[in-house]
Amino acid sequence: MDRYSAIRLIREGLNGHKGWGRIWRGATPKASYDVVVIGGGGHGLATAYYLAKIHGITNVCVIEKGWIGGGNSGRNTTIIRSNYLFDASAAIYNHALELWKGLGRELNFNIMMSHRGVLNLAHDEHEARGLKRRVEANRLNGVDAEWLDAKQVKEFCPVINISHDIRYPVLGATLQRSGGVNRHDAVVWGYARAASALGVDIVEQCEVTDIRTEAGAVTGVETTKGFIRTPKVASVTAGHTSVMAKMVGVKLPIESHPLQALVSEPIKPLVPCVIMSNAVHVYCSQSDKGELVIGAGIDAYNSYTQRGSMDIIEHQMSSLCELLPVVSRLRMMRQWGGIVDTCPDASPIITKTKVKGFYINGGWGTGGWKATPGSGHAFADLVARDEPNAIAAPFTVDRFYSGDLVAEHGAAAVAH
Numbered sequence: 001m002d003r004y005s006a007i008r009l010i011r012e013g014l015n016g017h018k019g020w021g022r023i024w025r026g027a028t029p030k031a032s033y034d035v036v037v038i039g040g041g042g043h044g045l046a047t048a049y050y051l052a053k054i055h056g057i058t059n060v061c062v063i064e065k066g067w068i069g070g071g072n073s074g075r076n077t078t079i080i081r082s083n084y085l086f087d088a089s090a091a092i093y094n095h096a097l098e099l100w101k102g103l104g105r106e107l108n109f110n111i112m113m114s115h116r117g118v119l120n121l122a123h124d125e126h127e128a129r130g131l132k133r134r135v136e137a138n139r140l141n142g143v144d145a146e147w148l149d150a151k152q153v154k155e156f157c158p159v160i161n162i163s164h165d166i167r168y169p170v171l172g173a174t175l176q177r178s179g180g181v182n183r184h185d186a187v188v189w190g191y192a193r194a195a196s197a198l199g200v201d202i203v204e205q206c207e208v209t210d211i212r213t214e215a216g217a218v219t220g221v222e223t224t225k226g227f228i229r230t231p232k233v234a235s236v237t238a239g240h241t242s243v244m245a246k247m248v249g250v251k252l253p254i255e256s257h258p259l260q261a262l263v264s265e266p267i268k269p270l271v272p273c274v275i276m277s278n279a280v281h282v283y284c285s286q287s288d289k290g291e292l293v294i295g296a297g298i299d300a301y302n303s304y305t306q307r308g309s310m311d312i313i314e315h316q317m318s319s320l321c322e323l324l325p326v327v328s329r330l331r332m333m334r335q336w337g338g339i340v341d342t343c344p345d346a347s348p349i350i351t352k353t354k355v356k357g358f359y360i361n362g363g364w365g366t367g368g369w370k371a372t373p374g375s376g377h378a379f380a381d382l383v384a385r386d387e388p389n390a391i392a393a394p395f396t397v398d399r400f401y402s403g404d405l406v407a408e409h410g411a412a413a414v415a416h
């Protein structure tokens with residue numbers, strides 16, 4: 001793998017940038033693999049990378065029906081935080097946050113990680129009490145979290161209006177300083193490059209159309225580029241998780257919904273951190289290009305189209321104007337949608353199934369980006385050893401039969 005460095009950049013600059021090679025190898029599928037990962041998003045590529053790097057399983061193929069990162073990984077608003085309420089969630093999201101911290105160096109790829117802090121605003125006493133409780137729970141789990149009163153919120157993020165005479169006054173906020181944003185494409189490309197260098201095949205424009213089983217065990221996948229034999233299939237297909245599971249007769253309590261986001265025209269630095277508000281129901285951050293990156297809730301109906309409807313955008317915009325009236329004349333530049341797979345308890349499913357060799361990592365809903373490295377790390381471990389590790393264990397599909405849910409609707413909050 002070509003090493004990237006400042007010296008290399010200068011050298012290439014002087015030579016007209018003619019020496020850069022392909023970031024990952026293009027591959028035609030082989031007849032068989034030890035593991036086939038379906039889905040070339042961040043989670044799938046991270047899974048393949050950790051399978052190769054940690055478990056030494058390099059005979060792996062990642063199959064992507066479009067282009068890598070063309071699903072939710074390339075469509076999300078990249079908010080990263082780990083301040084969830086329950087121990088199980090804190091463990092997996094904080095594991096991810098720790099991995100994010102060194103990921104750019106590990107992958108030798110600039111993922112533009114920015115730990116600029118995430119604010120969750122409270123607009124009434126009830127909300128403030130709930131958020132303070134979450135701060136305490138976070139601290140017990142080693143998650144960095146603090147409570148800011150309104151004056152401290154203003155100091156941290158001057159654009160926020162803390163007057164008392166507005167419809168949704170800001171009473172305070174939680175702050176996770178290590179939270180922030182990064183660059184989604186870079187993460188996907190960084191994982192693809194590192195996985196490919198370790199021997200993983202990445203096959204794009206290839207759809208899995210069926211999964212073959214014999215005597216209750218996986219034997220291979222049918223694809224638009226032919227049949228591939230494998231004893232292990234790892235499905236990491238976000239909005240299509242239940243479609244994959246149906247191919248082997250596994251039923252999941254998952255619903256697929258559109259989730260939209262949009263960006264404004266670029267402006268001077270205005271929003272120094274990530275601002276989220278449950279009550280008003282919108283969140284925003286500012287990209288390095290100066291655009292405000294804005295998101296809110298899912299469209300209520302089920303759909304597999306990667307677009308949503310106007311009323312959500314209208315709601316999103318009125319919420320943003322409520323929160324930051326100063327942006328009311330900004331023009332919006334682009335809008336897009338993804339398909340998110342939501343679980344009843346707003347927590348993911350990382351599980352083996354009744355079909356031997358068929359594993360699922362999905363149900364991350366509106367908030368899986370932040371988990372990408374932790375999810376790939378834990379899932380690779382499950383696929384390699386056929387046993388969930390401590391971090392993944394609470395997220396098996398069995399919890400929907402036992403009732404041992406990880407109910408994170410409060411912390412999952414405004415979709416992100």
Ligand SMILES: Cc1cc2nc3c(=O)[nH]c(=O)nc-3n(C[C@H](O)[C@H](O)[C@H](O)COP(=O)(O)OP(=O)(O)OC[C@H]3O[C@@H](n4cnc5c(N)ncnc54)[C@H](O)[C@@H]3O)c2cc1C
Nearest residue numbers: 039041043065071072073076077079208238338368369370
């Ligand atoms: C608008 C929006 C905003 C979001 N904002 C945030 C945020 O701020 N923070 C956060 O933490 N999360 C956020 N999310 C959620 C986050 O994007 C996802 O949870 C996460 O990216 C899922 O990653 P993934 O790799 O599992 O899925 P994806 O990136 O969707 O990858 C799955 C891949 O599987 C492929 N696939 C599907 N079916 C097949 C098949 N039959 N054969 C081959 N390939 C197949 C798809 O083409 C796709 O590329 C947001 C999502 C959206 C849509």
